[in-house]
Amino acid sequence: MGVGTSTFVIRWINFLTVLLSIAVVVFGVWLSTHHDGCRKSLTLPVLGLGGIIFLISIIGFLGALKNSAILLWVYLIMLCFVLVGILVFTVLAFIVTNNGSGHNVPGLRYKEYELKDYSSWFLKQLNNTRNWKHLKTCLVKSDDCNNLSKKYKTLKQYKSAKLTPIEAGCCRPPSECGYPAVNASYYDLSFHPISSNEDCKLYKNSRTVKCYNCDSCKAGVAQYMKTEWRVVAIFNVVLFLILSMIYFVGCCARRNAAARSQSKA
DSSP: OOHHHHHHHHHHHHHHHHHHHHHHHHHHHHHHTOSOHHHHTTHHHHHHHHHHHHHHHHHHHHHHHTTOHHHHHHHHHHHHHHHHHHHHHHHHHHHHTSSOOOEEOTTOSSEEOOGGGSOHHHHHHHHOHHHHHHHHHHHHHHTTTTTHHHHOOSHHHHHTOOOOHHHHHHSSOOGGGOOOEEETTEEOTTSOOSSOOTHHHHOOSSTTTTTTTSHHHHHHHHHHHHHHHHHHHHHHHHHHHHHHHHHHHHHHHHHHHHHHHHHHO
16 A cells, blocks of 8 residues: 555544544533433443544544654554454354344244343343342333333234333233233233243232343343344444454554655654
C-alpha cells in the first residue's frame, strides 16, 4: 500500500471512530440520567467502551497525522489486544450458547423451555440469588407480562399467539400444570395442578409475581440471552474481519512512517 494512502485511510477511519466514541459516551451519560436501575446499570460499561474507543482512535489519528511510528506502534498494540479480546469473547459466546432449545407442546405455536437444557454457565448466573433478583426486577418493570392482555383481547387470540421465550416462561405457568386460562394474564388457580413441577406452586396471577420465581422463567431468559449472544457473536465475527483489515492498513502506515523517519535522519 502506498506511503500516503495507508496514513490517509488510518487518519480518516480513526477520525470517524473518535466521533463514534463521543456518541457512545453521550449515550452512556443519557443512561445515567434514568431512574430505571436496569438501564442505569449499563452506564459504566457503555462509558468504558466509549472511553476505550476514543483513546485508541485518538492515538491512531495522531499517529497517522504526524506520521509517528511510535504512536502507530502503540495504536497497533492496543488494537491487537482488542482483536484478541473480541476473538476470545466470540469463541466463548458460541460455546456457552451451544446448548439449550425449546420443547414443542401440542396445541401451542410457541415452545416451552427447561433450565436444565442450558449450559452450566447460564445455570450458575441465573441461579445466583443476587443476579436473579436484579433480572426479576427488570422483568417486572418491562411490563411484558402485563401487556399480554392488551395484545390479545380474546382467549382464542392468546392461545394461538406465538409468544416470546420470556412471555412463555415468565408470564404463564407451564402447560403441564394444567391451569385453565381465563384470559392472557389470568389463570384459574383453583384447579388442582396435575404436575409435581414446583413452578406450578410458584405461579401467581399477581403482576409482580407471575412466574418470575420459576425455573421456566429462568429458562426463558436463558433462551433470550442465547439468541442475543448469538447475534452479538456473529456481529463480532464481522467486526473482527473489519478490524483485521484496519490492523493491516495500520501496519503499512507504521512501516511507512518508520521508513520516512529513517530517510529524514
